[in-house]
Amino acid sequence: MNAASGGPSGGLDEDYRAAGFGRRIGWGERPAVLLVDPVRAYADPDSALFLRTAADALAAMERLARTARQTGLPVVFTAVRYTREPASHVPHFHRKVPGLDAFREDSPHARFTAACPPLPGDDTVYKHYPSAFFGTGLHERLTSYGVDTLVIGGFSTSGCVRASALDALQYGFQPLVVREAVADRDPAPHEANLFDLDSKYADAVGLDEACAALGGLLGGRPPRSPR
Numbered sequence: 001m002n003a004a005s006g007g008p009s010g011g012l013d014e015d016y017r018a019a020g021f022g023r024r025i026g027w028g029e030r031p032a033v034l035l036v037d038p039v040r041a042y043a044d045p046d047s048a049l050f051l052r053t054a055a056d057a058l059a060a061m062e063r064l065a066r067t068a069r070q071t072g073l074p075v076v077f078t079a080v081r082y083t084r085e086p087a088s089h090v091p092h093f094h095r096k097v098p099g100l101d102a103f104r105e106d107s108p109h110a111r112f113t114a115a116c117p118p119l120p121g122d123d124t125v126y127k128h129y130p131s132a133f134f135g136t137g138l139h140e141r142l143t144s145y146g147v148d149t150l151v152i153g154g155f156s157t158s159g160c161v162r163a164s165a166l167d168a169l170q171y172g173f174q175p176l177v178v179r180e181a182v183a184d185r186d187p188a189p190h191e192a193n194l195f196d197l198d199s200k201y202a203d204a205v206g207l208d209e210a211c212a213a214l215g216g217l218l219g220g221r222p223p224r225s226p227r
Contacts, residue, residue, distance in 0.1 A: 021200060022199045025169075027174065028149035029149075030149065031147070032068070032145065032147040033075045033153070034150045034168070035061050035154050036152065036164050037078055037160050038113055038155065039080075039110060040108060040109045040110070047109045051156065051184065053183040055115070057153065057181055057182060058113055059115065059116075061154065061181045063207065064151060064214070065116065065122070069122075075118070076122070076124075076132075076141075077112065078138075079110065079112065080100070081103055082104050082105060082128065125141075130159050130163035131160070131166075133171060134167065139171045148174060149174040149175075151176050151210050152168070152176065152202070155183055156184045157183065157193045158192075158193040162193050162197060165202045166197075175201065177197055177203070179194060182194070
């Protein structure tokens with residue numbers, strides 16, 4: 001790892017490129033924004049799952065959502081939510097991660113943040129596992145909108161964001177992960193997973209590039225997706 005940036009060293013980057021990794025997937029014609037779990041569990045300092053960089057990522061997510069709404073493109077929020085004890089919903093996952101208790105329906109940490117909440121007209125998907133797609137019907141919903149590209153932000157880079165980006169690719173969408181709009185507990189897994197996603201499964205892009213494309217400033221205005 002590069003000590004100055006936390007990212008991959010030049011040698012590692014060159015090795016991956018030489019092996020054929022890291023080519024661009026690019027943008028399709030009908031993008032949507034997918035914001036994975038922008039909830040208080042990651043943003044509230046009194047939460048065991050609190051991320052120190054959550055506020056900056058939430059500001060970037062809000063900008064993505066606002067730009068997509070202005071262009072008439074779909075915005076989808078996800079949240080983990082358990083109506084009973086997590087151990088009864090997801091016994092093995094809860095055994096591995098007892099912190100899932102933060103996502104019980106009656107927990108304040110399960111709620112969306114004030115910094116980046118869903119607004120009327122946005123879609124909201126509740127899930128039990130890391131991926132936004134697993135058991136949620138999200139694939140069918142996005143297909144019905146004509147979406148071909150997903151612009152992804154959320155928490156956390158190594159967990160639910162990674163799982164959602166990988167499933168997006170496997171369901172035939174073009175996934176783009178926005179660097180400033182994702183966060184993790186530590187820079188090491190954050191940077192390592194961004195590098196791996198960008199190498200194999202998604203394009204890691206900057207916030208300005210993503211907002212310019214969503215706003216129609218790159219390559220012409222994106223078509224309006226049906227709602």
